[in-house]
Amino acid sequence: xxxxxxxxxxxxxxxxxxxxxxxxxxxxxxxxxxxxxxxxxxxxxxxxxxxxxxxxxxxxxxxxxxxxxxxxxxxxxxxxxxxxxxxxxxxxxxxxxxxxxxxxxxxxxxxxxxxxxxxxxxxxxxxxxxxxxxxxxxxxxxxxxxxxxxxxxxxxxxxxxxxxxxxxxxxxxxxxxxxxxxxxxxxxxxxxxxxxxxxxxxxxxxxxxxxxxxxxxxxxxxxxxxxxxxxxxxxxxxxxxxxxxxxxxxxxxxxxxxxxxxxxxxxxxxxxxxxxxxxxxxxxxxxxxxxxxxxxxxxxxxxxxxxxxxxxxxxxxxxxxxxxxxxxxxxxxxxxxxxxxxxxxxxxxxxxxxxxxxxxxxxxxxxxxxxxxxxxxxxxxxxxxxxxxxxxxxxxxxxxxxxxxxxxxxxxxxxxxxxxxxxxxxxxxxxxxxxxxxxxxxxxxxxxxxxxxxxxxxxxxxxxxxxxxxxxxxxxxxxxxxxxxxx
Numbered sequence: 176x177x178x179x180x181x182x183x184x185x186x187x188x189x190x191x192x193x194x195x196x197x198x199x200x201x202x203x204x205x206x207x208x209x210x211x212x213x214x215x216x217x218x219x220x221x222x223x224x225x226x227x228x229x230x231x232x233x234x235x236x237x238x239x240x241x242x243x244x245x246x247x248x249x250x251x252x253x254x255x256x257x258x259x260x261x262x263x264x265x266x267x268x269x270x271x272x273x274x275x276x277x278x279x280x281x282x283x284x285x286x287x288x289x290x291x292x293x294x295x296x297x298x299x300x301x302x303x304x305x306x307x308x309x310x311x312x313x314x315x316x317x318x319x320x321x322x323x324x325x326x327x328x329x330x331x332x333x334x335x336x337x338x339x340x341x342x343x344x345x346x347x348x349x350x351x352x353x354x355x356x357x358x359x360x361x362x363x364x365x366x367x368x369x370x371x372x373x374x375x376x377x378x379x380x381x382x383x384x385x386x387x388x389x390x391x392x393x394x395x396x397x398x399x400x401x402x403x404x405x406x407x408x409x410x411x412x413x414x415x416x417x418x419x420x421x422x423x424x425x426x427x428x429x430x431x432x433x434x435x436x437x438x439x440x441x442x443x444x445x446x447x448x449x450x451x452x453x454x455x456x457x458x459x460x461x462x463x464x465x466x467x468x469x470x471x472x473x474x475x476x477x478x479x480x481x482x483x484x485x486x487x488x489x490x491x492x493x494x495x496x497x498x499x500x501x502x503x504x505x506x507x508x509x510x511x512x513x514x515x516x517x518x519x520x521x522x523x524x525x526x527x528x529x530x531x532x533x534x535x536x537x538x539x540x541x542x543x544x545x546x547x548x549x550x551x552x553x554x555x556x557x558x559x560x561x562x563x564x565x566x567x568x569x570x571x572x573x574x575x576x577x578x579x580x581x582x583x584x585x586x587x588x589x590x591x592x593x594x595x596x597x598x599x600x601x602x603x604x605x606x607x608x609x610x611x612x613x614x615x616x617x618x619x620x621x622x623x624x625x626x627x628x629x630x631x632x633x634x635x636x637x638x639x640x641x642x643x644x645x646x647x648x649x650x651x652x653x654x655x656x657x658x659x660x661x662x
Contacts, residue, residue: 191257195236196222198257206248213244231260238263242289249273250295256281265289267313272296275319280305289313291337296320304329311335315361318342325350332356339363339385347372356380363387363409371395371410376402385409387433395422395434403427411435411457419458425449433457435481440464443482448473459483459505467506469494477501483529484508491530493518500524507553508532520545531555531577539578541566553577555601561585563607568593579625580604592617603648604628611655612636627651635659 199222203214216226223230229238236258246269255278262284271293279288280302288306291313297320303312304326310333320342327333328350336354339361346369347362355378363385370393371386381402387409394417399405401424411433419434420441430452440462447456448470454477463485471480472494480498483505490513491506502524511533519525520542526549536558543552544566552570555577562585563578573594584606591597591614600618603625610633611626621640625648635641635649635657646661655662 192234193220195257196220198254199225199228202253205252206246210245210247235260237261240265241269242266243268245269246271250279251276255279258282259284261285263287266293268292270294274298275300277302279303282306284308287311290317292316294318298322299324299327301326303327306330307332309333313337314341316340320344322346323348323351327351328353330354335359337361338365341365343367346370352377354378359383361385362389365389367391369393374398376405380404383407386413388412391415395419400424405429407431409433410437413437415439420444428452430476431455434461435459437461443468443471443487445470447471450474451476453477455479457481459485461485463487466490467492467495471495472497474498475500479503481505482509487511489513491516496521498522502548503527505529506533511535513537515540515543517542519543522546523548525549527551529553531557533557535559538562539564543567544569546570548572551575555579555581557581559583563587565590571595573597575599577601578605583607587614589613589617591615594618596620599623601625602629606630608632608653615641624648631655
């Protein structure tokens with residue numbers, strides 16, 4: 176009870192601490208019933224013991240931390256002006272909808288703002304530029320739209336900006352070139368247009384930069400060339416252009432770069448061999464020309480090398496076989512010629528080898544049989560000749576084998592029967608022969624097969640893949656028979 180002899184009672188009930196609690200309770204009441212049960216500890220006049228609420232030494236709310244507890248409702252009903260001391264607001268991985276209220280800009284002491292993985296929509300408010308202490312903004316995986324407000328360039332302390340997986344559009348505001356503290360900058364999976372911010376690494380602190388799957392045009396930002404702090408760069412699936420022969424100095428910390436599905440041209444620089452931390456180099460689906468530099472074999476930490484769908488010429492250098500950690504070698508759809516180097520036997524970690532759609536020739540080296548981890552091998556659309564080596568029967572991890580459209584010949588035996596995990600097999604458009612019931616009769620794991628345009632003969636094996644076959648995958652052989660329409 177509050178008596179007139181105690182005038183301070185009214186002050187207690189209207190104190191900022193009680194006002195914070197009242198504002199939180201009002202927000203709680205606006206959320207759905209299930210959420211209110213999750214927040215059952217939210218009762219009383221002080222919020223310091225409530226779920227997800229932390230207070231400073233003066234008992235003011237300093238942190239609202241409620242990730243992944245099933246919040247359903249909107250932020251509009253939270254009176255941000257009550258929380259002048261808050262430095263962290265994390266309501267990520269919930270089901271919040273509606274827009275980000277412009278009133279959020281009053282949180283001038285906020286350091287971390289995490290609204291990621293919700294169902295928020297609408298634009299980033301223009302008031303975001305008032306939150307001058309912000310170091311981390313996480314807006315990823317929402318339905319946010321519109322362009323980035325230019326006021327974001329005011330946030331001189333900003334280290335992390337995650338905008339990926341939304342519906343943002345428009346150009347990147349030029350004011351973002353002022354963000355000299357940026358370390359993590361993620362724009363991927365949106366609808367941005369125009370050029371990438373040219374001074375993205377002006378502060379020399381950028382470690383991770385992703386802008387993939389947008390509609391960016393123009394060149395790679397000049398400031399990335401000597402950005403020695405870089406660890407990961409992902410710019411794939413845009414419309415970027417320019418000669419990338421010398422786009423990057425040797426960056427000692429870079430371990431992952433993906434530039435695929437753009438319009439880059441030029442040669443593969445020998446300098447890539449000096450990137451000693453590099454584990455993934457992906458420049459598929461561009462317009463690169465020239466050869467694969469032997470120096471690339473010095474980048475001995477490489478695990479993925481994807482150079483598919485370019486205009487590369489020349490041989491596969493045997494120095495590439497020094498990349499003994501490589502598990503993905505994808506060089507398909509180029510103009511490479513010559514033999515597969517027999518030194519490939521040293522690449523024991525290979526799981527994927529794609530060399531299809533080139534001008535490679537000679538025999539398929541039996542050394543491929545030593546690569547016991549291979550799950551996907553595609554050597555199609557080349558000029559390989561001779562027999563399929565018996566050693567391939569040792570590749571018991573194979574799930575996909577495509578040797579189609581070559582000059583292979585000879586009688587196959589039941590050697591392939593050992594490939595108990597093989598699901599997809601394409602031998603079409605060669606000159607292979609043999610009795611199909613003997614060759615394929617035990618291959619119960621097969622779900623797709625194409626042996627058309629060969630010299631196979633005999634009755635089709637009674638296994639599911641042949642029972643479900645069509646004439647297109649069997650036509651033009653020497654003497655196949657079975658219950659397939661048109662055979």
